[in-house]
Amino acid sequence: MTLLVYGAYGYTGALVSRAAVDRGTDPILAGRDGDALRELGRDLRCSVREFDLSIPEAVTETVRDVDAVLNCAGPFASTAAPLVDACVETGTDYLDVTGEFRVFEALAARDAEATAADVTLLPGVGFDVVPTDCVAAALLDRLPDATALALGFDADGDVSRGTARTAVRGLGETVVARRGGALVSLPTDERERRIDFGRGERPAAAVPWGDLVTAAHTTGVGDVTVYAALPPRVARLRRLARPVGPLLRTRPVRWLLDRVVAARVEGPTAAERAANRAFVWGEARTDAGEVAVERLRTPDPYDLTVEASLAAAERVLAGDAPSGFTTPAGAFGSSFVDVVDGVTWLDR
Structure with a gap:
């Protein structure tokens, strides 16, 4: 099962990419800055894919052979829609680490479309939310x-x-x-x-x-x-x-x-x-x-975002998330946050 990390060379994306490699995953590193991608790819010994989200055909072809996309590139008001368009068209599951409520609204509105395509839309798999x-x-x-x-x-x-x-x-x-x-x-x-x-x-x-x-x-x-x-x-x-x-x-x-x-x-x-x-x-x-x-x-x-986003991606890749728009607790239950080391419920 193949995971593509978009925005892999950004602050959050690099933390996620490094942690994924440490876990034994071989993610595809992606984004629009080819120089930054190639430098990170050499460091982590991962393959890279350079593409601009403003070219829909390029986005679609780039994600066609991957099983899930984890979008770490904000602002997500700019990056989520073109990646989701491509994911729905190609049957690729989509996750991101946004906290922008308008992005959640927009993805929730695509629930029926994603369900029909058997695609999971799972935004907000970091500290947000x-x-x-x-x-x-x-x-x-x-x-x-x-x-x-x-x-x-x-x-x-x-x-x-x-x-x-x-x-x-x-x-x-x-x-x-x-x-x-x-x-x-x-x-x-x-x-x-x-x-x-x-x-x-x-x-x-x-x-x-x-x-x-x-x-x-x-x-x-x-x-x-x-x-x-x-x-x-x-x-x-x-x-x-x-x-x-x-x-x-x-x-x-x-x-x-x-x-x-x-x-x-x-x-x-x-x-x-x-x-x-x-x-x-x-x-x-x-x-x-x-x-x-x-x-x-x-x-x-940020440390919670790394652990939670990779745990969510692993479960999505394993087929443990429903198709259509969903949420972290909606997909995995209220105990999902416990996958992160150091989380403590204070009122129990």
């Missing part, structure tokens, strides 16, 4: 009548260039949540709250995380809100940035910030990742007032 999706599923097991879910995370450490560029694209966007099954603008008084993610209460802000789509799909719950912890410095910057929100939505400002990120952001070192932790929290409520809480402590988000 494996731990939160598993927490959501575990909460529904405890409260089957839940009508509202709140999920959140509190993570140490820096981000990679791809993650930062995705964040730049989202600057100034309306804060959304799921209400009654639909994505809506979140009222101002619901955008911040204090949450104990697992190491004491911290201020948190609502974010447009992928769980707005995946948690609803996994659990069937119609009200979903996602929060991220706010370190004090970030909280101050948020307050200062509010008056210039409209400016952040302009194309020239986003272009400039994207160029800065591309030039300066690298991602955490191995030593930094080893010292980092993340905490994931979830709360389910019923109309009768019942409440359940689950919390996880995990390794560094």
Whole structure:
């Protein structure tokens, strides 16, 4: 069974590719930067395929003879659609590590098409959204009548260039949540709250995380809100940035910030990742007032992404995932996150 890793030379893609080789897998390394691909291919002794996603015929022919594609190249708003087009046409399973809720929406809309082609569409097999999706599923097991879910995370450490560029694209966007099954603008008084993610209460802000789509799909719950912890410095910057929100939505400002990120952001070192932790929290409520809480402590988000994405790819290649659009917990259950060493459920 053959796995192609697209964006193999990026920060996350390189971590995934190296770990795949360490596990005895022989992935095909792919992307559009031929020089970077060949350098990594020589280092890992893997075959490489250089292709540009702007040429549909080239993408289709390149994935035709592989069994699954693991897309590690963000922003996924740009990379997911052309790869999924090719995968559906060729009967190739698709996975990625996106956290972009609009990408999840777009792939969920292709469920019937993928099912008819006997293709698995499994986005979000990294820190976005494996731990939160598993927490959501575990909460529904405890409260089957839940009508509202709140999920959140509190993570140490820096981000990679791809993650930062995705964040730049989202600057100034309306804060959304799921209400009654639909994505809506979140009222101002619901955008911040204090949450104990697992190491004491911290201020948190609502974010447009992928769980707005995946948690609803996994659990069937119609009200979903996602929060991220706010370190004090970030909280101050948020307050200062509010008056210039409209400016952040302009194309020239986003272009400039994207160029800065591309030039300066690298991602955490191995030593930094080893010292980092993340905490994931979830709360389910019923109309009768019942409440359940689950919390996880995990390794560094990038290390979790490596382990979870490869575990998901192995299961997909083994035929253990359903056809059509699915989610990590939807495909593999609430315990899937336990495949990652160092994950601890704090409320059990």
